[in-house]
Amino acid sequence: MSFQEKKLSELAIAIPGATKLFREYDLDFCCGGANTLSFAAKVKNLNLAEIEQRLAALEQRQEPNEAKNWLQASYAEIINHIIARFHQRHREQLPELIFLAEKVENVHGDRADCPMGVSAVLKEIHSDLSQHMQKEEQILFPMINAGQYAMAQMPIQVMEHEHDDAGQQVEVLKSLTDNLTPPRDACNTWRALYTGINEFIDDLMLHIHLENNILFPRVLSQA
Missing domain, CATH: 1.20.120 (Four Helix Bundle (Hemerythrin (Met), subunit A))
Incomplete structure (x- = not known):
């Protein structure tokens, strides 16, 4: 699945561990959460494919997500x-x-x-x-x-x-x-x-x- 056109805020909520990953890449998923992953990665000259691969791995782990719990x-x-x-x-x-x-x-x-x-x-x-x-x-x-x-x-x-x-x-x-x-x-x-x-x-x-x-x-x- 491609994550590049999804907003950082959406990914941070939906994928367990995404917030930690974004902090590692210095991607602002709070105030800059309306930006898409592709745009944010381009601004910081990051490897988009690498980030997408790591997000996919996190999504497959299906661990309990603090953000999902707070949604309920x-x-x-x-x-x-x-x-x-x-x-x-x-x-x-x-x-x-x-x-x-x-x-x-x-x-x-x-x-x-x-x-x-x-x-x-x-x-x-x-x-x-x-x-x-x-x-x-x-x-x-x-x-x-x-x-x-x-x-x-x-x-x-x-x-x-x-x-x-x-x-x-x-x-x-x-x-x-x-x-x-x-x-x-x-x-x-x-x-x-x-x-x-x-x-x-x-x-x-x-x-x-x-x-x-x-x-x-x-x-x-x-x-």
Whole structure:
């Protein structure tokens, strides 16, 4: 089966393990989920046939798919999972990443390859994401749980716009860090910073995927 003209978001939902594969190829299935696989692969000069072959292998495995399970879950289950798995995790991750980034900049700021500015971007992400999650927890999620789907349309549009902004901030982080590649002689703190940022980005992409591609479309279909 050819996957090349299917949207990244559709593949991420339908095929177990596709989200992990897309992260490996740095394919944005969240904010860029409306792009087809062929278009996204062409932009990044990737081997489309290789990706299709790996997707086909994943599809044949027929393992339980977290995304498929969430398609059947209640709104309350999805929302509780988002808050516990992603919101709380982001609140733990970002202060530590900011601390590590400031330490690297203070100690290695005289090096040309030092990722100067990363702490400032992380602080911006922390501030924006904190407000974003608060709005979801205090306004949007209660609306959805109360069955006020029509009223939720405008907040959902705002959340999706903010997801796009977060995607742009992630790209800035990648550009400042040589795509999260530490120098060969990087200290442990430097390496821990990049490992932590990479984990945060993975979590953020799954977080946005669950909302943009699964929760929000279900709610809007009932508005």
